[in-house]
Amino acid sequence: MTEESMDVDVSMPTxxxxxxxxxxxxxxxxxxxxxxGSTVNCFAxxxxxxxxxxxxVAVVSGIGCTGRVAGYLKLDSFHTTHGRAIPFATGLxxxxxxxxxxxYSGDGDLTAIxxxxxxxxxxxxxxxxxxxxxxxxxxxxxxxxxxxxPVGATASTTPYGNFEEAFNLPYLAxxxxxxxxxxxxxxxxxxxxxxxxxxxLKKGFSFVEILAPCPTLYSRRNKLGDGLDQMKFYAANSExxxxxxxxTVGLTFQGKIVVGKFVDKDKPTYLDSMNNFYIxxxxxxxxxxxx
Amino acid sequence: MKADPKGVMTGAFFIDGDHACAEGAIAAxxxxxxxxxITPSTEVVERIAERFPLIGGIFIQMEDEIASSIAIQGAxxxxxxxxxxxxxPGFSLMMEHIxxxxxxxxxxxxxxxxxxxPSTGLPTLPAQGDMMQARWGSHGDYGIIALCPNSxxxxxxxxxxxxxxxxxxxxPVLLMLDECVGHMTERVVIPPADQIEIxxxxxxxxxxxxxxxxxxxxxxxxPIVKAGDGYNVHVTGLTHDERGYPVMTAAAQEKLVHxxxxxxxxxxxxxxxxxxxxVDGAEVVVVSFGITSRVAIPAIEQxxxxxxxxxxLRLITAWPFPKKRIQELSAKVKAFVVPEINYGQMVHxxxxxVSGKTRVVPVSHxxxxxxxxxxxxxxxxxxxxx
Numbered sequence: 001m002t003e004e005s006m007d008v009d010v011s012m013p014t015x016x017x018x019x020x021x022x023x024x025x026x027x028x029x030x031x032x033x034x035x036x037g038s039t040v041n042c043f044a045x046x047x048x049x050x051x052x053x054x055x056x057v058a059v060v061s062g063i064g065c066t067g068r069v070a071g072y073l074k075l076d077s078f079h080t081t082h083g084r085a086i087p088f089a090t091g092l093x094x095x096x097x098x099x100x101x102x103x104y105s106g107d108g109d110l111t112a113i114x115x116x117x118x119x120x121x122x123x124x125x126x127x128x129x130x131x132x133x134x135x136x137x138x139x140x141x142x143x144x145x146x147x148x149x150p151v152g153a154t155a156s157t158t159p160y161g162n163f164e165e166a167f168n169l170p171y172l173a174x175x176x177x178x179x180x181x182x183x184x185x186x187x188x189x190x191x192x193x194x195x196x197x198x199x200x201l202k203k204g205f206s207f208v209e210i211l212a213p214c215p216t217l218y219s220r221r222n223k224l225g226d227g228l229d230q231m232k233f234y235a236a237n238s239e240x241x242x243x244x245x246x247x248t249v250g251l252t253f254q255g256k257i258v259v260g261k262f263v264d265k266d267k268p269t270y271l272d273s274m275n276n277f278y279i280x281x282x283x284x285x286x287x288x289x290x291x
Numbered sequence: 292m293k294a295d296p297k298g299v300m301t302g303a304f305f306i307d308g309d310h311a312c313a314e315g316a317i318a319a320x321x322x323x324x325x326x327x328x329i330t331p332s333t334e335v336v337e338r339i340a341e342r343f344p345l346i347g348g349i350f351i352q353m354e355d356e357i358a359s360s361i362a363i364q365g366a367x368x369x370x371x372x373x374x375x376x377x378x379x380p381g382f383s384l385m386m387e388h389i390x391x392x393x394x395x396x397x398x399x400x401x402x403x404x405x406x407x408x409p410s411t412g413l414p415t416l417p418a419q420g421d422m423m424q425a426r427w428g429s430h431g432d433y434g435i436i437a438l439c440p441n442s443x444x445x446x447x448x449x450x451x452x453x454x455x456x457x458x459x460x461x462x463p464v465l466l467m468l469d470e471c472v473g474h475m476t477e478r479v480v481i482p483p484a485d486q487i488e489i490x491x492x493x494x495x496x497x498x499x500x501x502x503x504x505x506x507x508x509x510x511x512x513x514p515i516v517k518a519g520d521g522y523n524v525h526v527t528g529l530t531h532d533e534r535g536y537p538v539m540t541a542a543a544q545e546k547l548v549h550x551x552x553x554x555x556x557x558x559x560x561x562x563x564x565x566x567x568x569x570v571d572g573a574e575v576v577v578v579s580f581g582i583t584s585r586v587a588i589p590a591i592e593q594x595x596x597x598x599x600x601x602x603x604l605r606l607i608t609a610w611p612f613p614k615k616r617i618q619e620l621s622a623k624v625k626a627f628v629v630p631e632i633n634y635g636q637m638v639h640x641x642x643x644x645v646s647g648k649t650r651v652v653p654v655s656h657x658x659x660x661x662x663x664x665x666x667x668x669x670x671x672x673x674x675x676x677x
Contacts, residue, residue, distance in 0.1 A: 022523075022525070022536075024536075025536060055519060055520070055521040056519050058518045058519070060365070070525070070527075071525055071527060071536070071537060074523050075523055076368075076518040076519065076522070076523060076524050077523070077524070077525045077526070078365075078368065078518075078525075078526045078527075079525070079526065079527035079528065079529065079537075080361060080364075080391065080528065081361065081387055081388065081391050081528060084357060084358070084361045084388070086358075087325075087353060087354075087357070087358035087359075087361045087362045087365070088361045088362065088364060088365040089365060090351070090353075090358075090362050090365060091323065091325065091361070091362035091363055091364060091365025091366035091367075091369070091373070092365035092366065092368060092369045092518060093365075093369075094323070094349050094351060094362075094366065095323050095349065095365065095366035095367075095369035095370060095371040095373070096369035096370060096371075096517075096518065096519055098519060099369060099518060099519050116354050116355060116358070117354060117358055120353075120354040120358075278344050281344075282344065282345065285345060286344060286345065287347060289347065289349065291369075
């Protein structure tokens with residue numbers, strides 16, 4: 001663990017985040033040992049620490065296990081189509097720049113079917129926070145191979161093992177233009193909450209990847225034990241390397257996991273660029289766009 | 292209410308149907324357009340891109356049509372009126388999001404300037420081959436509205452109407468141009484803003500407590516709120532209850548989907564618009580829409596000169612279809628002749644309405660040009676033989 005200062009309080013009792021949840025929708029659909037719920041807990045604490053006006057926070061999800069997050073958060077929440085949370089969020093943000101727009105979805109949703117939208121939103125530096133829960137697999141549909149499945153891991157559609165190289169998501173996000181990039185695991189709840197808070201308060205396209213156990217469809221098939229075993233694995237094999245070169249943080253099957261805050265830089269957002277450009281172009285004829 | 296004068300380009304202009312569509316959107320209050328370049332629709336977004344910066348609008352060229360067709364829905368939930376514009380291949384890509392808009396009752400406008408397909412087909416040449424896709428393209432059951440202008444003037448007028456209907460019924464409205472109407476240049480009169488009727492968004496005005504996002508009123512349409520207003524809305528493409536929460540049962544499906552279909556079906560007579568010419572007393576009625584309704588005119592005039600009693604019914608609303616009117620006429624006429632630039636789409640709806648009571652003659656055309664009026668004339672003459 002680092003000595004990095006933690007201004008996010010995660011010592012509250014577990015029901016402390018209830019005010020952020022639609023409790024009438026409990027119990028949730030996630031399996032025992034699934035890491036998604038832990039990340040929602042981190043998100044709620046991050047929201048609290050951020051001081052954001054919750055009325056102005058909107059969460060957009062795609063489809064899949066993590067896609068269900070939007071439905072459990074007591075915020076304006078949108079459960080869209082598979083892979084398309086980011087373009088929906090783009091419309092939401094550009095139409096009302098006062099909103100803090102968060103995309104909360106899974107690895108398959110955001111980087112396979114939604115990969116094109118991910119890279120373009122990062123390129124445009126649309127002001128949004130993307131929280132990607134990476135469980136290395138398509139959970140909702142029964143454990144199929146994902147663009148994040150490590151070589152050598154087994155999935156229902158790679159019954160002999162996966163031979164396709166996986167995405168290194170922090171590297172992808174940084175190279176496409178993200179201004180904030182961090183990776184943690186569901187074990188690193190304090191760090192993850194802190195990173196989410198920082199990402200929420202960052203102007204521009206911020207990206208937080210959180211690795212999470214999928215005991216039902218990833219760990220079991222790969223004989224990695226249950227959710228707790230995966231958490232122990234994360235604890236033993238993660239190495240915090242803040243500011244690491246994202247080229248070097250690719251993941252391998254049950255190999256070392258480099259976590260940390262990798263990128264934190266400033267760049268004009270899409271709307272800032274647009275307004276600045278048009279003010280130069282049109283002068284007083286242009287009223288800066290505010291929504 | 293009346294249109295916001297900001298941006299309404301009142302006056303008489305010589306512009307094409309694509310440009311007129313862009314002006315119609317602006318007059319209707321649209322301030323968010325997302326699109327992806329595709330012939331023959333691109334001129335719509337080009338004009339929007341030029342006009343929007345100085346009237347407070349946002350145009351964004353997205354990475355594809357899939358993104359465009361959902362970015363507009365995000366914008367709507369943030370409070371904007373929004374539109375996307377495309378042609379056949381892009382329209383195919385947008386189908387899932389037409390379903391999402393129908394399911395989540397997101398008022399928005401999709402413009403399809405039709406070209407010949409299937410696939411890449413004839414990108415620069417006309418067709419009317421997307422009419423059934425407009426009705427049934429997304430999976431599952433839902434009601435939809437589709438309008439078919441036949442001139443640049445009507446492209447302006449019906450774009451305004453498309454926005455109004457989308458707000459009134461909280462439904463995606465499809466504006467089905469064809470390449471000819473899109474690229475045809477004619478006189479277009481844009482009225483003063485105070486002469487343009489605008490149907491405002493049906494925002495909830497009651498108490499905050501107990502508000503239900505999907506509790507419909509008498510007309511089957513629920514009121515709406517927007518993100519940021521503190522309602523903590525949940526909007527999902529899953530089957531949902533009146534709170535908007537997912538419910539995975541046949542009973543919830545029946546309740547929701549039945550209403551999505553009924554809100555258009557039961558309001559059809561109020562939505563439907565068509566124009567008739569000499570239909571009363573006609574032996575043959577030509578049913579047409581879009582550019583084909585203009586190509587049919589010399590054929591109809593020739594047949595009238597031949598001594599035949601020929602009426603003309605022009606669809607302005609393709610969906611919902613004026614089934615009742617066609618049923619009434621089917622008891623009186625000897626035949627319907629249905630020319631369209633496809634191998635038979637709206638003709639199926641005429642046949643369904645006629646239900647065997649009288650003859651229905653399609654005049655098919657694979658696309659790439661308009662009909663030769665002689666073919667329509669020949670069909671009118673032959674429809675009365677034997």
